[in-house]
Amino acid sequence: MSPFVAGVDADVRTTGRESEPEVFMGQILDNEPLSRTDIAFQAPTQIKFGVGKLANLGEELQIEDDLGDLARVVLITDAALAGLGIVDRIRSGFHGSHYDLVGVFDDVPSDSDVRAVDAAAAFVSENNAEIILAAGGGSVMDTAKAAAVVATHGGRVSDYEGLYIVPGPCIPIVAIPTTCGTGSEVSGGAVIKDHDARTKVILGSPYLFPRMALLDPELLRSLPAHLVAYTGMDAMTHAIEAFVSTDREPISEAIALRAVEMLADNLPLAVADRGNTDALSKVQIAASMGGIAFTNAVLGATHAIAHSIGSLHGLHHGLCNAVALPYVMEYNLRTCPARFAALALALGAERAGRTDAEFASEAVERVRSLNASIGIPGTFEGLGLEGDDATVGDITDAAMNDPCLAFNPRPSEYADIEILVRRCVTGAS
Ligand SMILES: [Fe+2]
Known part of the structure; x- marks a missing residue:
């Protein structure tokens, strides 16, 4: 008998089969029910x-x-x-x-x-x-x-x-x-x-x-710093949106969470210095991990808004995601605070005894700081858009028709997205 099997036997003798097993709760996520009970995970590449x-x-x-x-x-x-x-x-x-x-x-x-x-x-x-x-x-x-x-x-x-x-x-x-x-x-x-x-x-x-x-x-190595920042934040958005989407499942969650951590730790280093091979390597690998995660778990409102602004105003897809991401995270916080608390940990925040609800907003602050450290503006006004009704209305119309919106964790009506878009453009609450 192997030591492992012997250990199991010894454990059973100690606790007894009749009693309820002691359940150890994880520190990363609540033991919530699966959000999908029918999963076909694909990563054939x-x-x-x-x-x-x-x-x-x-x-x-x-x-x-x-x-x-x-x-x-x-x-x-x-x-x-x-x-x-x-x-x-x-x-x-x-x-x-x-x-x-x-x-x-x-x-x-x-x-x-x-x-x-x-x-x-x-x-x-x-x-x-x-x-x-x-x-x-x-x-x-x-x-x-x-x-x-x-x-x-x-x-x-x-x-x-x-x-x-x-x-x-x-x-x-x-x-x-x-x-x-x-x-x-x-x-x-x-x-x-x-x-x-x-x-x-x-x-x-x-x-x-x-x-x-x-x-x-x-x-x-020859990718300009701003494109490392934009495309790296596209990868970050893939991972974060996959982690909280309504179509999430545990395999994508695991891949996404590690991708978030790798990007948070390495993207500023890679943007600052394309000679930093280790940082560049991890950003590149994390980008593929984000791709696997969102291919299976889909995306959310950040991509819906980014697709709309990108096509209406000709801005880079990754840049649009980067600017919109913290606002959309803030919008989704209350829908799944435990998930955003897990993201805050992956993004490097210290829990310091705080509950999920208290700690979740750290994820938003961390993404804002990350954006600032790699030269991403805080609003779309900073990229030349105006917060007038026509501009916000056009973006909202397009975002409401984007298929990604259906997988956003917080269900949204037109008025919700209109307010969210206005916040992304002007920063005003
Ligand atoms: Fe994307």
């Missing part, structure tokens, strides 16, 4: 992390059973990254391997677009690509996913709009993120803009998960 990993790209693909026999590779990226030498780095990553980089499509705009998808899909087909490398931020990765669908199954991207419409597996994608927030490298979603129709085509499918995410913090 293989994550390979390493400083300088891109230099071994060929080896990393070759050792995988399903990728080792493939050879023809197309790279999808954008012109800015091409100018910074991403193509040469990938070519040298394939040095000594059998992989053949048969084509480079570097025409992805900063806002993914249906035309770019059509052009990228045609390029992938013309080159008979067997693997697609997607090196870039969210726009590049989403474009590559949609292009893989169209190149594999034909038609146009709009044919696959919605959930579970993609009919089967696609050309495998190896995602190589060059920002630290989007999470697209580990998600089964893609958002493509149709600039002519002024709409977004949203795709969600298990066939959209990249086959592999290759995380190399060396690729973040």
Whole structure:
């Protein structure tokens, strides 16, 4: 009998089977009932992390059973990254391997677009690509996913709009993120803009998960400080919203909470110094963890507002999230104080004997301080928006129609969101 089993026996002898077992309550969260009793957690993307990993790209693909026999590779990226030498780095990553980089499509705009998808899909087909490398931020990765669908199954991207419409597996994608927030490298979603129709085509499918995410913090070294801050706060928002969403479940909760802690501890260091490899590494890993968490547990009102302000006023998605996040947390505090108390702990606050209700607001203060330390303004007025009725009304209208709002922990009517939006814009209570 193993010592472990013997220990269990000894414990049973001491306490007796008839008596009620003593229950030890956790210190992080209340032992609340599951908010979902039917869970299908998905994180199929293989994550390979390493400083300088891109230099071994060929080896990393070759050792995988399903990728080792493939050879023809197309790279999808954008012109800015091409100018910074991403193509040469990938070519040298394939040095000594059998992989053949048969084509480079570097025409992805900063806002993914249906035309770019059509052009990228045609390029992938013309080159008979067997693997697609997607090196870039969210726009590049989403474009590559949609292009893989169209190149594999034909038609146009709009044919696959919605959930579970993609009919089967696609050309495998190896995602190589060059920002630290989007999470697209580990998600089964893609958002493509149709600039002519002024709409977004949203795709969600298990066939959209990249086959592999290759995380190399060396690729973040040339990212400007403000983009580390914006994309890092996008990742923070993914983790916090997933942790409190109505669709949360324990697997995502665990991943999200650790991602919050890693971002709180490392984002200011990474923003201040892209030479800090450890901080940069943890921010990059936490961004993928946030992506896994929100892919499963969805998001909330911060993203609903950020999507609206981003599309109406052309502001960076991560920046919009960063500004809105503390206001939305404040708005949600009373709905789930224990969860915000747990977030306060992860964000580095000291409980000091306070109850959840007393301690929860520390999470908001911590996010405000974090924002201030990395140069994020406190309101959207600080970014040029005005708090007039028309501006607030337009943002509120769009936010009410955003699918993320349905997963916000506090149920919201139009008037609630209107007040919240006004607070995000002006800071006034
Ligand atoms: Fe986001």
